[in-house]
Amino acid sequence: MDTRAQTADSVREERKRQVALGYRVFAALGWGDLGDGHISARDPERADCFWLLDVDTPFGEASPEKLVLVQPDGSVVGGSGRTNLPAYYIHYPILAARPDVASVAHTHTAFGTPFSASAARFEPITQEACIFHDDHAVFDDEEVQVQSVDCGERIARDLGRNRGVVLRNHGLLTVGATVKHAVAWFVMMERVAEAHLKARDPKPISHNAALYAKADLTTDEYTNSVFDFLVGHHLQAH
Ligand SMILES: [Zn+2]
Numbered sequence: 001m002d003t004r005a006q007t008a009d010s011v012r013e014e015r016k017r018q019v020a021l022g023y024r025v026f027a028a029l030g031w032g033d034l035g036d037g038h039i040s041a042r043d044p045e046r047a048d049c050f051w052l053l054d055v056d057t058p059f060g061e062a063s064p065e066k067l068v069l070v071q072p073d074g075s076v077v078g079g080s081g082r083t084n085l086p087a088y089y090i091h092y093p094i095l096a097a098r099p100d101v102a103s104v105a106h107t108h109t110a111f112g113t114p115f116s117a118s119a120a121r122f123e124p125i126t127q128e129a130c131i132f133h134d135d136h137a138v139f140d141d142e143e144v145q146v147q148s149v150d151c152g153e154r155i156a157r158d159l160g161r162n163r164g165v166v167l168r169n170h171g172l173l174t175v176g177a178t179v180k181h182a183v184a185w186f187v188m189m190e191r192v193a194e195a196h197l198k199a200r201d202p203k204p205i206s207h208n209a210a211l212y213a214k215a216d217l218t219t220d221e222y223t224n225s226v227f228d229f230l231v232g233h234h235l236q237a238h
């Protein structure tokens with residue numbers, strides 16, 4: 001095996017490990033108990049293919065061995081198991097549209113989904129909200145079940161260059177250059193939705209102060225630490 005293949009193998013194994021941890025963190029947070037949602041990771045060699053959890057495996061039982069590789073036509077070409085079409089319809093077009101992105105995270109949450117019903121944007125009303133200041137979109141569309149690649153392409157178009165999108169009447173979605181980023185930002189985006197639903201007459205942070213906080217809260221070091229804290233806090237052994 002040449003060095004390049006070895007490098008791809010090690011990147012693939014690390015991405016798969018992080019995806020499995022991400023699913024288990026989601027489970028620990030009480031998410032995905034209906035099998036709703038997915039975390040994907042682009043394959044480092046086959047860049048048009050992505051890994052996610054076998055659809056029949058509970059989030060809390062996720063492991064690298066339980067992931068399947070999905071190719072551009074939606075069929076499974078690696079791992080053992082199966083996926084479902086909405087996962088393919090959502091993740092494939094976003095990963096195709098965003099070569100800078102290696103991971104997409106989405107699930108239906110206690111605050112993100114209710115918040116999404118208003119098709120509203122976030123205001124910079126908390127620290128975490130600053131992460132999404134001028135950096136999220138709203139997908140104001142009625143195809144809530146995402147039943148086509150075309151719908152996923154519309155989500156990707158509205159997501160644009162942002163790090164997250166509120167899917168109207170559906171829930172939240174984040175993207176990242178790494179799995180750690182996509183998962184950490186998803187957890188924080190859910191907290192932002194919670195703050196919006198609970199805060200009474202909030203006073204937003206100013207634009208410049210929000211941008212200052214955003215720069216501080218979106219560094220690799222900080223974002224990776226959020227993921228590592230989530231794993232350390234919620235998972236006993238990993
Ligand atoms: Zn969904």
